[in-house]
Amino acid sequence: MEVILQNLTKKFPGRDRKRREDVIAVNDFTFEIPDGELIGLLGPSGCGKSTTLNLISGLIKPTSGRIFFGEDDVTDLPPENRGIGLVFQNYALYPHLTVRQNILFPLENLKGKDRLTKSQMAERALQAAGLVQIEELMERKPKELSGGQQQRVAIARALVKRPRVLLLDEPLSNLDARLRLQTREEIRRIQKETGITTIFVTHDQEEAMSISDRIVVMRDGVVQQIGKPQEVYDNPVNLFVAKFLGTPPINVFDGRVRGGKLYIGEEAVLDVADVPDQSVYAAVRPEGFLPAGDGPLSCALTGVEVMGRDISVVSKNKASLNPAVRAIIGTENRVDRGAIVRFALKPGKVFLFRTDSEQRIPFEVK
Numbered sequence: 001m002e003v004i005l006q007n008l009t010k011k012f013p014g015r016d017r018k019r020r021e022d023v024i025a026v027n028d029f030t031f032e033i034p035d036g037e038l039i040g041l042l043g044p045s046g047c048g049k050s051t052t053l054n055l056i057s058g059l060i061k062p063t064s065g066r067i068f069f070g071e072d073d074v075t076d077l078p079p080e081n082r083g084i085g086l087v088f089q090n091y092a093l094y095p096h097l098t099v100r101q102n103i104l105f106p107l108e109n110l111k112g113k114d115r116l117t118k119s120q121m122a123e124r125a126l127q128a129a130g131l132v133q134i135e136e137l138m139e140r141k142p143k144e145l146s147g148g149q150q151q152r153v154a155i156a157r158a159l160v161k162r163p164r165v166l167l168l169d170e171p172l173s174n175l176d177a178r179l180r181l182q183t184r185e186e187i188r189r190i191q192k193e194t195g196i197t198t199i200f201v202t203h204d205q206e207e208a209m210s211i212s213d214r215i216v217v218m219r220d221g222v223v224q225q226i227g228k229p230q231e232v233y234d235n236p237v238n239l240f241v242a243k244f245l246g247t248p249p250i251n252v253f254d255g256r257v258r259g260g261k262l263y264i265g266e267e268a269v270l271d272v273a274d275v276p277d278q279s280v281y282a283a284v285r286p287e288g289f290l291p292a293g294d295g296p297l298s299c300a301l302t303g304v305e306v307m308g309r310d311i312s313v314v315s316k317n318k319a320s321l322n323p324a325v326r327a328i329i330g331t332e333n334r335v336d337r338g339a340i341v342r343f344a345l346k347p348g349k350v351f352l353f354r355t356d357s358e359q360r361i362p363f364e365v366k
Contacts, residue, residue, distance in 0.1 A: 001069050001083075001164040001197045003033040003056065008065035010051055010221075025051040027221040029065070038191050038198040040208030040229075043218035044244070049201045050169055052218075056199060057167050058082050069164055082165075085158030085196075089170040091150045093142040099153050100138040103128055106161045128160040131190050148179040155187070159194065166191070166198040172207060184211050205245050209233065217241050234348075239281055239358035242351055248286050248312070248328070252321040255282035255352075262352070265319045269296045270345055272352065272363045280361060281321075281353040288349025289313070289327035291335055295342035299325050304335050315341055 008029040011022040026048045033039050041049040054060045056067060058079035067075045074082050093102050107121040116124070129135045132152040142150055151171060158166060168187070172180045188211040191198045202208050208215050209229035217224045217232065217240075225237045236242035242250050253264045257280055260273040264282055289297075291313070299315035302324065313327040313335055327343060335341060352361040 002035045003165055003197055003199070004066075004068040005029050005031045005033075005052075005056070006066045006068070008052070008055060008067065009063050010048075010055060010060065011063045024221050026055065026062075029223055031216065031223070031226065033197060033199070035197055036195045037213040038188065038200060038211060040212035040215040041199060041201045041218065042203070042205055042208040042215050042244075043224075044203060046220075047218040048221035049203075049216075049218050051221075053167050053169055053199060053201050056165070057084050057086055083161075083163050085161055085163035085166045087151075087154045087158045087166070087168045087171050089173055091142075091154045091174075093150060093153055093157075095142050098139050098141055099129070099134065099145070100125060102142070102153055103138075103156050103160050106157060110161075124160050124162075125156075128156040131159060131193065132156045132186065146179075147175050148183055151175065151183055152186070155190065159190070159196075163196065166194075166196045168198065168200045170201055170203070172202070172204070180207070187211060206247060209245070217244060235360075236351060237360055239283065239353040242283050242353070246285060248326045249322070250351075251284045251286065251325050251327075253282045253284070253317065253319045254321065255280045255319065257352070262350075264297060265317065267296050267298065270347060270350060275352065275361060275363045279355050281355060281358065283351045283353065284345060285349040286312075286326050286328040288346045289329065289343040290346060291327075291329060291333050292342055292344040293336075295344040297343045297345060298340050299343065301335075301339060301341040306331070311335065313341060 008026055010026040011024050014021045014023055029052060041052055043049050055062050058077060066073060103125045104121055107116055107124060110116060129138060132155050134149060134152050137145065137149060172183055175183060184207055200212065212229055214227060215229050215232055216226050219240055225232055225241050233245050255262055255264045257272055257275045258277050260271060261268040262270040262272045262282055299317045301315050303314040305312040309331060311329050311331055313329060315325045317325050347365040352363060353359065354361060
């Protein structure tokens with residue numbers, strides 16, 4: 001099911017008694033989600049991603065703009081008539097019901113032509129349980145399940161209605177790291193098997209990048225960038241997107257361009273012949289550093305952390321806006337543990353941004 005958002009805006013009344021300005025949670029959001037895609041809404045707390053999901057679900061009404069499911073305008077439809085499946089952060093299972101009864105609950109409330117027989121409902125519940133691999137847990141109560149199992153029950157309950165659109169609101173935030181990895185892989189598998197258009201809200205950029213067909217990066221209710229995860233990571237449109245994506249975070253330096261060269265401090269670290277002279281923010285991905293004895297960028301070494309397949313070289317530079325400069329290099333590299341470590345930079349992993357608007361400054365990579 002294609003989902004179309006047209007100029008979607010949501011304003012909440014301001015609570016400040018002195019300044020009654022509205023709070024804009026979502027600002028003029030326009031986006032088309034193709035049928036069968038998994039879209040990740042990504043951004044920090046308060047960016048408007050959950051509000052966007054609640055607008056799509058019908059839990060709240062937009063101040064302006066329209067929402068379409070295919071050719072159907074659902075903007076004014078109540079949630080129960082939109083054909084959605086919604087999975088909450090806190091699972092929202094009925095504690096007094098068994099897993100089977102929790103999954104059956106949405107079907108038991110169908111009316112009219114949509115009403116099913118008991119055998120049809122039982123078959124659908126078993127199919128939904130099979131999708132999330134919890135058939136053996138059907139007679140247990142939620143308190144007898146682990147967090148990951150409870151989340152699967154919540155997903156099965158959302159899927160049993162065979163919704164047109166599946167909405168997931170921070171579904172993994174209550175799980176531990178290992179279980180989160182396993183469950184996100186399960187969500188991707190289920191989405192692929194069912195082909196349901198899915199919108200996944202998270203503040204965890206690793207989650208969004210690992211399972212989404214495309215990601216939407218939001219800030220203060222405004223869409224910053226939309227694209228395939230790797231494309232957004234490799235080509236951020238502004239400094240916010242560059243800083244938000246990536247673990248460890250991107251390294252940002254006060255820099256300047258002079259005579260076709262990028263300077264960090266007093267060191268000319270990269271040729272940027274097509275960029276006019278100006279002050280810039282120079283951002284380097286952690287994997288964009290190459291240890292080199294004669295490298296143009298020098299940093300004061302503070303530590304070397306061996307992480308199995310990689311080495312994290314931690315250092316300081318007076319021009320760095322980060323507390324520490326982190327370079328990720330392969331274990332085949334050797335780092336001399338002296339006072340100073342020198343790096344060459346990979347041009348494709350270096351981004352320049354304007355100091356006023358923080359928008360990206362393109363340059364030709366040679």
